[in-house]
Amino acid sequence: MRLRRFNEAGCRAFEAYLLRLKSGAQEEPSRALLEDPECTQVVCAGTEVGEESFATRLEAARSLDVLLRSAFDKSPERDQGLWAWLSLRYFDCVCPPSPKSGVRRPGELARHIPSIEWTKRFRHLLLGAWLVYQAHRDDPKRAMVLLCNPVHRPGEIVEQLVNKVDVLRNAHAVAVATAIYFDRETDTFRRGAAGSGPGSARRYASVLGQFDVTWDLMSMEPRRIVELLPDEFSRFARYAEGVL
Amino acid sequence: MPKRINWTGRRRLRREDVRIILEAGSEPAGFRVELNLDRYGLPPNASVMVEAERGVHRVRFPHGTVEAPRPAEGRPCRLGEFDTVDGVTFCVKVVDVAGRPGVILAEVDGLRPFHPGEEAGSVTPLLPVVVKPLEEEAWRLDFSGQEVLLEVSDRAGGKALSGLPVFRSLVFPGIVREVLTRILEIEKCFDVEEDDWRGQWLRFAVQLTKEDVPQPRSGTRELDPDAAGDWIAGVVRRFSMEHRLVSRLPAQFLPGGGR
Numbered sequence: 001m002r003l004r005r006f007n008e009a010g011c012r013a014f015e016a017y018l019l020r021l022k023s024g025a026q027e028e029p030s031r032a033l034l035e036d037p038e039c040t041q042v043v044c045a046g047t048e049v050g051e052e053s054f055a056t057r058l059e060a061a062r063s064l065d066v067l068l069r070s071a072f073d074k075s076p077e078r079d080q081g082l083w084a085w086l087s088l089r090y091f092d093c094v095c096p097p098s099p100k101s102g103v104r105r106p107g108e109l110a111r112h113i114p115s116i117e118w119t120k121r122f123r124h125l126l127l128g129a130w131l132v133y134q135a136h137r138d139d140p141k142r143a144m145v146l147l148c149n150p151v152h153r154p155g156e157i158v159e160q161l162v163n164k165v166d167v168l169r170n171a172h173a174v175a176v177a178t179a180i181y182f183d184r185e186t187d188t189f190r191r192g193a194a195g196s197g198p199g200s201a202r203r204y205a206s207v208l209g210q211f212d213v214t215w216d217l218m219s220m221e222p223r224r225i226v227e228l229l230p231d232e233f234s235r236f237a238r239y240a241e242g243v244l
Numbered sequence: 245m246p247k248r249i250n251w252t253g254r255r256r257l258r259r260e261d262v263r264i265i266l267e268a269g270s271e272p273a274g275f276r277v278e279l280n281l282d283r284y285g286l287p288p289n290a291s292v293m294v295e296a297e298r299g300v301h302r303v304r305f306p307h308g309t310v311e312a313p314r315p316a317e318g319r320p321c322r323l324g325e326f327d328t329v330d331g332v333t334f335c336v337k338v339v340d341v342a343g344r345p346g347v348i349l350a351e352v353d354g355l356r357p358f359h360p361g362e363e364a365g366s367v368t369p370l371l372p373v374v375v376k377p378l379e380e381e382a383w384r385l386d387f388s389g390q391e392v393l394l395e396v397s398d399r400a401g402g403k404a405l406s407g408l409p410v411f412r413s414l415v416f417p418g419i420v421r422e423v424l425t426r427i428l429e430i431e432k433c434f435d436v437e438e439d440d441w442r443g444q445w446l447r448f449a450v451q452l453t454k455e456d457v458p459q460p461r462s463g464t465r466e467l468d469p470d471a472a473g474d475w476i477a478g479v480v481r482r483f484s485m486e487h488r489l490v491s492r493l494p495a496q497f498l499p500g501g502g503r
Contacts, residue, residue: 008380074327077299081379121388135300169302214252215346216293216339218304224346 001034001089003047003071005081010039014084015113018106021095026103029091043082044071053093057154058140058147060093060126061133068130075134080114083127087112093151094125122162125151132158135168142171145178145201148187156194157181157201164205166212172222173208177201179222179243180236190236198232207233255284255350256439257336262352264294264334268360272324275357279313279336286310286338286349294321295335298389301325310338329357330374333390354390354440370448371419375402383415385422391441392423410497413489417480424449424476432465434458449479452486 047070054060068076076082087094095106114124122128136143149155167173181193196202222244226237267274277294288311296303303325306316315321326332335353371394378397386393396405405411423445427433433442434457446457458471
């Protein structure tokens with residue numbers, strides 16, 4: 001299938017589908033809508049979108065990056081119709097049916113149709129992962145704490161860290177977050193990293209926000225950032241030893 | 245508005261002392277930095293860092309020291325990481341390398357670069373205009389960066405659209421209302437001294453009406469909604485009068501089509 005974007009009518013049709021799902025309808029995504037000439041336009045005639053599915057946000061972001069680089073000279077970050085179309089194209093990844101009930105629960109619309117509000121743009125499941133990847137494309141593994149989860153379940157840690165764009169843009173700060181909160185053996189977050197308790201990712205974002213006005217964190221080695229963290233982080237900071 | 249505690253004595257660089265000037269005709273876009281740091285008493289060996297940022301991207305350009313500010317060798321001032329310079333803003337930091345390594349001694353952020361030829365005596369525009377593909381929207385405001393941008397559709401005439409008298413008459417009052425509502429009710433900023441777009445817009449409004457910005461209830465960051473609404477309405481009214489927006493509405497848009 002060729003890469004397309006929704007026009008206004010397409011976005012409205014997709015939104016209507018999502019609202020029907022939210023109100024309890026059990027309806028499969030419309031494949032016809034993806035190629036409806038009244039609702040879509042071809043982005044780039046030579047760019048084909050595959051049938052792949054993605055196990056993690058990293059896989060999705062990497063694959064989308066290859067796709068979009070072949071289709072765009074400029075960043076399509078604000079192309080709302082494109083990202084909405086991609087959501088429907090990969091609907092089984094962004095809104096899979098529950099294994100038990102078979103019901104699809106889409107959650108808030110911003111997860112599927114990007115909000116024009118900057119602060120909500122990261123909530124889009126594909127765009128959010130791709131933006132993180134863009135910020136760390138020189139070494140995406142550094143951002144595993146933000147990219148390790150399944151596409152449809154980014155997790156609270158992602159919500160906490162990407163909302164602080166200064167943290168997200170700082171390679172060293174993200175490297176520290178990955179070192180202390182991401183367990184490489186289990187490929188998931190460490191216990192206690194989510195939530196709002198002492199040393200949690202939420203606290204990390206908050207503390208770094210305070211540091212950022214005083215310290216030049218971008219020129220600070222990751223190990224130095226770990227040293228600056230208050231005692232409440234000690235249970236996580238020990239994981240940084242030998243990693244950073 | 246709550247103030248940040250500045251326990252390190254960090255200085256605020258004045259905007260007139262830091263100028264980022266885009267270079268003509270370079271691809272990717274290049275820039276040069278003009279700094280005047282004499283008045284701040286900063287250590288001569290402190291590092292100067294220039295950062296360009298937009299969205300998730302922040303690119304750093306080490307820029308020598310206070311006594312010898314210049315681009316680092318092998319790191320030319322080029323903005324190749326950004327697809328366009330529209331909406332890119334700059335931050336300049338002076339960082340201690342001796343007494344308290346890593347501490348920011350002085351900084352300024354949200355600097356909009358000047359275009360070639362624009363620098364002499366020019367002022368920072370309140371509402372830069374950027375052309376974008378916006379589907380069926382003719383225009384919208386973008387609050388995601390260090391300044392408010394007026395985005396106009398590339399299909400609706402681009403920048404020329406925002407210069408049309410009819411656009412100014414019909415749209416600008418709504419823009420003033422939206423921006424001020426955003427500042428007071430979402431950003432919860434009430435301080436004309438803020439050194440960013442919010443302060444710039446509040447100063448513009450106060451200058452226009454000669455009325456102070458409404459302040460939040462004691463001990464809170466919440467405004468009396470009536471006070472905010474009345475103040476904003478007053479600004480919009482004054483703005484419309486000042487620019488005679490109805491009088492300047494082209495005749496064909498008036499009832500009767502100007503016949």
